Ligand SMILES: Nc1ncnc2c1ncn2[C@@H]1O[C@H](COP(=O)(O)OP(=O)(O)OP(=O)(O)O)[C@@H](O)[C@H]1O
């Protein structure tokens with residue numbers, strides 16, 4: 167990985183009794199770094215601390231090795247794109263975009279040059295003299311991005327920049343933003359609570375919860391090898407189960423989930439009698455047509471009733487009712503006919519598919 | 531509207547084209563009053579003084595009102611409205627008491643000078659009956675209108691835009707002139723008019739605080755309706771004031787560019 171541009175070291179921030187940042191340390195290089203977490207987890211607070219709009223109670227912010235913790239925002243040379251665009255309503259598109267250059271006292275020819283460059287980059291040609299109220303949502307978003315990029319900042323912060331756009335436009339902008347990042351070669355820190363967005367766009371990502379970082383890493387790593395229950399349940403479409411370890415067999419544990427046996431790889435901290443959370447992404451499960459029974463070697467195989475099929479095009483979600491009255495969602499290729507509703511089917515998954523963690527407290 | 535606004539104005543205009551002799555109005559159409567006003571040095575000097583005074587009072591009010599209105603709108607929390615209404619305190623006691631209170635402060639034996647004398651220093655003449663004292667009195671009197679106008683404008687101001695400005699490299703001062711002031715210019719312009727126009731016609735405050743040399747156009751005007759009984763000339767002076775006010779309003783209006791005010795609700 168290339169060199170580190172932005173470093174957060176042991177950041178703490180409290181608002182009254184709310185811990186909005188708790189021992190946050192991150193290094194970000196020239197990459198698209200996504201910050202994902204539920205509402206109120208402290209994502210915006212973190213961006214605001216990086217931008218200098220909020221001072222941390224403890225810890226340091228470094229940009230290119232320089233400690234900027236005590237610098238005011240206007241001396242940090244950071245670009246930021248806000249959730250609700252926040253364009254200056256009294257300035258034209260062009261004036262909005264060159265604002266950062268104007269503040270830096272750049273001369274007219276530099277302003278013009280940078281403006282031409284950025285307005286082409288974000289495809290804003292011909293809108294120079296419009297006022298923000300004369301723009302569509304997507305155009306506003308582009309202006310906000312252009313304003314964030316025009317001065318070629320050392321870091322660009324994006325706080326849910328696509329949250330106010332419709333789905334079509336969001337898809338398009340996701341790809342665009344990714345392109346800007348590659349073209350500019352600066353770190354983008356991208357806050358979102360839309361995991362699809364984070365997974366599509368990012369190189370690495372961090373999951374935040376209650377002011378803390380749950381896990382940082384490569385997006386595949388986070389998706390396939392979550393390190394905490396929260397990350398396992400938060401990412402993807404996940405079936406969450408809980409049960410007691412009944413046996414250890416051949417490098418696997420067998421978990422009793424309300425009378426249904428589930429298999430998972432053995433880990434050192436597992437003991438018989440321990441209660442565990444068992445998370446299984448729905449696409450890691452295979453559905454077998456009625457009458458076919460898979461080989462249960464190294465797999466968990468259970469039978470259930472196909473309660474409903476939700477056809478999604480490339481795949482389908484099958485809702486399977488189990489004999490223990492629980493339900494499992496399976497995402498698989500849409501091969502099972504919807505006419506088979508209420509048929510008995512088998513579902514199965516390899517033993518290493520689930521993510522299993524000791525439940526809170528560990529013991530039942 | 532017609533009755534209260536146009537009729538008195540019309541009467542004034544009509545009278546200003548008549549003349550007065552020995553305390554009676556003579557219905558004899560002429561423009562002598564205006565000739566006198568526009569050629570006689572003294573009247574022009576008083577008018578000039580009043581315009582200068584109104585300008586100074588407006589500027590001082592502007593400089594004081596902004597931080598006060600800003601503070602209330604930004605940090606007033608749930609006490610905003612009460613705080614802004616309390617700025618009307620100068621009006622609680624009526625004009626005479628208010629002016630007398632100011633005399634207690636600025637006058638020859640007022641608080642400031644008494645303190646100076648007690649400290650063995652020379653009293654400051656500027657504080658005694660002078661244009662300075664009436665200027666301060668006028669600021670004190672009209673500033674609530676300015677504060678209120680700016681405050682109401684700030685209520686609709688999105689303070690987040692200042693954070694945007696700062697992240698994009700604007701120091702607090704630049705952010706004020708680039709973002710806050712332009713987006714609150716309509717309110718500020720209203721405040722300017724609400725202070726400038728009444729100050730231009732002021733007579734009571736300068737009479738009590740201005741002393742012998744502090745007379746303004748408004749005092750001379752009032753005089754025409756009192757001791758001298760030259761109502762026609764007084765009316766002409768009123769008409770002149772009216773036009774100066776209209777010009778001032780026009781000039782202020784010209785500074786407002788709706789598209790640059792952030793206002794998108796159509797014409798105002
Ligand atoms: N200025 C503030 N004063 C008091 N509490 C605050 C302040 N700013 C944030 N908080 C609190 O800090 C916590 C984190 O807020 P933050 O805005 O960072 O969350 P977020 O992850 O951005 O959420 P969302 O996805 O809803 O935008 C929340 O509990 C919030 O209420």
Ligand SMILES: [Mg+2]
Pocket residue numbers: 209210211325
């Ligand atoms: Mg947020």
